[in-house]
Amino acid sequence: MRSPVACSGDRVKVEGTWRRAIELAEDGRSVNVLDQARLPYQIAWRRLAVLAEVTAAIRDMTIRGAPLIGATAAYGLAIAMHADPSDAGLARAHAELGATRPTAINLRWALHRMHARLAPLAPSERAEAAFAEAARVCDEDVALCSAIGDHGELLIRAAAERAPGRPVQVLTHCNAGWLATVDWGTALAPIYKAHERGVALHVWVDETRPRNQGLLTAWELTQHGVPHTVIADNAGGHLMQRGMVDLCIVGTDRTTRTGDVCNKIGTYLKALAAHDNGVPFYVAAPSPSIDWTLDDGEAIPIEERGADEVRYVAGHLVVPLTSPVANPAFDVTPRRYVTGLITERGIAAASAEGLRVLFPEHAR
Numbered sequence: 001m002r003s004p005v006a007c008s009g010d011r012v013k014v015e016g017t018w019r020r021a022i023e024l025a026e027d028g029r030s031v032n033v034l035d036q037a038r039l040p041y042q043i044a045w046r047r048l049a050v051l052a053e054v055t056a057a058i059r060d061m062t063i064r065g066a067p068l069i070g071a072t073a074a075y076g077l078a079i080a081m082h083a084d085p086s087d088a089g090l091a092r093a094h095a096e097l098g099a100t101r102p103t104a105i106n107l108r109w110a111l112h113r114m115h116a117r118l119a120p121l122a123p124s125e126r127a128e129a130a131f132a133e134a135a136r137v138c139d140e141d142v143a144l145c146s147a148i149g150d151h152g153e154l155l156i157r158a159a160a161e162r163a164p165g166r167p168v169q170v171l172t173h174c175n176a177g178w179l180a181t182v183d184w185g186t187a188l189a190p191i192y193k194a195h196e197r198g199v200a201l202h203v204w205v206d207e208t209r210p211r212n213q214g215l216l217t218a219w220e221l222t223q224h225g226v227p228h229t230v231i232a233d234n235a236g237g238h239l240m241q242r243g244m245v246d247l248c249i250v251g252t253d254r255t256t257r258t259g260d261v262c263n264k265i266g267t268y269l270k271a272l273a274a275h276d277n278g279v280p281f282y283v284a285a286p287s288p289s290i291d292w293t294l295d296d297g298e299a300i301p302i303e304e305r306g307a308d309e310v311r312y313v314a315g316h317l318v319v320p321l322t323s324p325v326a327n328p329a330f331d332v333t334p335r336r337y338v339t340g341l342i343t344e345r346g347i348a349a350a351s352a353e354g355l356r357v358l359f360p361e362h363a364r
């Protein structure tokens, strides 16, 4: 039942060992996840064995990143089926997991898929079927991200040909690497593939306040020996003005069927700076991150997180306690600023037509 941890194609390298960001535990009825709240300072795996532990891990960002949220929710439903496989238990687990975080569409996608598989079954059959389906969700995520890596690598290679004799300069925001998926990552998969295939490159890593996901990106890149530099969030525009960025590649938490991109707060400003400076701005978007029901990015729910994420830096109060704080966690980049969407089926124009060409089964 256990999917292989270090099968060919796995990219997660933790202290020299190939792992996945989520793994079925030895007991076959719980999962182990890398605790991202402790990274990059401490490597700790956390066991999730009951539904409440899974919902807490998603909500408090022990695990994070749109595809990994979906994969973890799939296993969360499976874990819940061991405790209560009744129709009421299935509905309750679906509702509790669905309420953990509002923006990443992968959560709804994974729960919908799991529910469709489990609802027709007798309760006694559900737990085993759920673990098998969750394993498939994870394996498919690995394949999607790997394919995104292959397509995106061609963009980096093309940039290398335009700039012979020096490393390609790629800017990324947040963490859309293997920590945010099951393996490979979305935005980082092209970087890993290009690096492994000998393309000289260097990555500008946005720090990504307030949760500092850029430090996770830096940690990942360090594990794989990819040259990179961490920059404050406000530095990207300056670097683009100075011709120090060849292309941007970011991930997405939800992209509409028309190509509007919702991603980590600050992505929009990077897209504006890229547009003003003629820097190509690509979004790595696996199909489970595409919301085929939405036409307009403004309709995407934006998660508002707690004030303390802004008030405190590494446990130190940095904002006057009397000052109110706002903490929107995502923003929307309109499709006009997106050069292309790197999907598992190739690179699509950021438009309804562009996505329809690659995903005709979703056309309407």
Ligand code: MRU
Pocket: 064, 065, 066, 067, 173, 174, 175, 176, 177, 180, 181, 185, 186, 187, 213, 250, 251, 252, 253, 263, 264, 329
């Ligand atoms: O709030 P997070 O850390 O879950 O947000 C993650 C991001 O915004 C990533 O860039 C995103 O999920 C891209 S896809 C891997």
